[in-house]
Amino acid sequence: MGAKLRITDVERIVVKVPFTPRCLEWNAREVWQWQVVEVIRVTTDVPDLVGYGETLPHYTWGKVSDEAIERVKGGHPGDFLGDDTLGAGLQMALYDVAGKALGVPTYRLFSQARVREWCPISWWNIDMPPEALAAEAQEALAQGYTAYKTKARPWWDIFEQVAAVSEVTPSYFSLELDWNQMLINAGNATPVLTELDKCERVSIYESPIMQRDVEGLRQLRSKIAHPIALHFGNPPFPIVAREEVCDGFVIGGGVARVLQQGALAAAFDKPFWLQMVGTGLTTALSLHLGAVLPMAQWPAVNCLNNYTDDLLVKPVTIVGGYARVPDGPGLGIEVDEEALVRYRMEPPFELERPQALLSVIWPGGRVRHYADIHQIWDDGHNGNIPAQERGVTMKVTPDDGTPEWTDLYARAQVSPVHDKA
Secondary structure, three states: OOOOOOOOEEEEEEOOOOOOHHHHHHOOOOOOOHHHEEEEEEEEOOOEEEEEEEEEEOOOOOOOOOHHHHHHHOOOOOOOOOOOHHOHHHHHHHHHHHHHHHOOOHHEEEEEEOOOOOEEEEEEEEOHHHHHHHHHHHHHHHOOOOOOEOOOOOOOOOOHHHHHHHOOOOOOOEEEEEEEOOOOHHHHHHHHHHOOOOOOOOOEEEEOOOOOOOOHHHHHHHHHHEEEEEEEOOOOHHHHHHHHHEEEEOOOHHHHHHHHHHHHHHHHOOOEEOOOEEEHHHHHHHHHHHOOOOOOOEEEEHHHEEEEOOOOOOOOEOOOEEEEEEOOOOOOOOOOOOHHOOOOOOOOOOOOOOOOEEEEEEEEOOOEEEHHHHHHHHHHHOOOOOOOOOEEEEEEEEOOHHHHHHHHHHHHOOOEEEOOO
């Protein structure tokens, strides 16, 4: 980068990128705001030297502040590389523009040798009924994926879900199951996971019990066949390494943090997946990081498949469960400017939460009604619902305008309503 190179402007472009129909239906309970994407465009005093990045403002490791934007204006892009305080989209855009200025791919800026040209990548979905997961798995295969990470929840029968996916996928297709700690303890988790160990598609268990439960994780790990993945840093890494509580990690965040945690994982031969959520821009950055991190051997979770548009002129190449690392300068992608115009939002940059009754139904006609998914999360983490009962399901009932729905919804907003079918 020449000494005269300077950042002249930083633009925020907020767009609403639609979900695919099935993702739109099920994401509505919990992650409907992920459709809001803030694209950062960095321009310089060199004609046509522009960098792009993106942030999901309602789900990010770091938002881009006005202060960060003002701080980089007039500066040299190289002065800010590795600064995680800039926030997701701005940091990404600076790596993009710096790589373009040098004529090298972004991974060359990480001061580490490339270890792979193709990175493992996973399909991702929020929790869905078995038939919806099976349909998603078929779509995943059609688009070149061979790994599928999804949410395991005590309000769905995980055995039925795994069976449904298994019926429509080949033996090499793998499932990574994420409980977000909702099995709570080793006593609950052991019978569930030892049974799932028998399922050919199942490959990794993420956060099955409370991550702080070091002894419980050690006990559980000694009884099951498949690896346990924990979010890096909880418990603290020295405890994880000393007590051998997991087999690998989930790593995400800013570039500096990812490189640091990836190096620590490598020092102890622990594999991990990169969890960096967004459209094609975030996926590209994830691939550049995966290219230089030796232990980024588990399929990355980018959630790209949830969107109808990747915001790129040419999509990321995915074949046989692997995504090709872009080899052009910077992120190696071309942002679709027409898409930025087509999907542009006006403030406020928030989407209204769809109202719906969420009814969890257990065998024997036991029913509990909720007005919000977070109520169910609280009940799950507090041990107020069975950890993983067979035959359980969820029914989602949107507002139908009837007095009965309005009354039940109002009661459920106060506290979960216990009922019977």
